[in-house]
Amino acid sequence: MTILIIEDEELTARKLQRLLLDVEPAATIVGTTVSVDESVDWLRTNPQPDLIFMDIELADGQSFDIFGRVSVKSPVIFTTAYDEYAIKAFRVNSIDYLLKPIKEEDLRQALAKLQAMRQTLAGPGQKERVLPDTLQQSLLSLLQQWREVSPVDLPAPVATMQSPSPFYRDRFMIKQGQRLFSVGIDEVAYFVTRNKMSFLKTRDSSEWLLDYTLDELAQMLDPRRFFRLNRQIIAELGAVDKVHLYFNGKLKVNLRPAFEEEVIVSREKAGEFKQWLGE
Structure with missing residues (x-):
């Protein structure tokens, strides 16, 4: 599996790379970019990777801007400190939406989800793959892990799901x-x-x-x-x-x-x- 990491915080990028190689030793990190402009240039001049890990808040804007400037055919796992972007993330080629700091178990589940979707969406005799134009039908169920969403209209107002009280540092x-x-x-x-x-x-x-x-x-x-x-x-x-x-x-x-x-x-x-x- 070839992976592109789009992340503007060097320490976070290094941690993610180490975690990825621990979870998926056969993975190859083919590039790391830090901005919208650099990511667009990379995607225009390199083969599409098998998977992209994409931070949402970059130094020169939000990574959603990348989709408007270059064709992104690779599946995407978004990484961010905010859950406010969940709906927007699932309108593009998103497989999952991981909140930082990323936990190993969450990463394993996201990669397993990608593999399962590849197997489901691949036709007989075809190479396992994820087709962006068929992803949208699968994304609503993923988004419901984060929000209760109207089954009729994905952009509808959402309500936060009940969860245990979080622990905060004192x-x-x-x-x-x-x-x-x-x-x-x-x-x-x-x-x-x-x-x-x-x-x-x-x-x-x-x-x-x-x-x-x-x-x-x-x-x-x-x-x-x-x-x-x-x-x-x-x-x-x-x-x-x-x-x-x-x-x-x-x-x-x-x-x-x-x-x-x-x-x-x-x-x-x-x-x-x-x-x-x-x-």
Whole structure:
């Protein structure tokens, strides 16, 4: 099986590659791309792989943009920290939709699902394959694992399925030289990523390196208290000092302690952010 990985966080891409080779030793990673533009160029100049793992939020846009610029005939497994894109993901060649951090068992199930669909959709004497124009009939059942969807109209409003109460982190272990200590969640102002490294910023302005990506952190934090403002910052509610209207429907956020750069919430996330603040 040949696999293309589209993922703009280097650490996440390396982890996924290692996990894939553990689960599917015969797999060949034929490429890794980090942006919409680079992915489009790769797909235009290389044979279609057997499978694509595709992060949704890339540095230069959402990976859904790739489908509008180049023909993607390969089946796709989306990887993301957000479940808000589920319906849109299943309108394209999606086999599954894995939330980060990706667990080995979830990956095994996704690959098994791909194999089962190949066998089902292949005709007598044909090579096992997945045909994009027949996938849509199979995707509704996959999507129902995540949402309760109207059987008549896939884009209809959906309701979150009942699930056990999640476990959220209440502290993080910090390593400083030979010293180990923990920082309680009540001490955290925000998490930030710089140069592909993640840091925890405390209310007293201390900053500590963490061994998690922001995508992974997003799954560990209580969404009632923490909000991912953009690709660089996850902020705690009490760290939001002021919010200003910005151009094109965006919002500008002042944090406490102050962040060294402008913190902008996109127009697409502005409404959700205001609801989180209690609008």
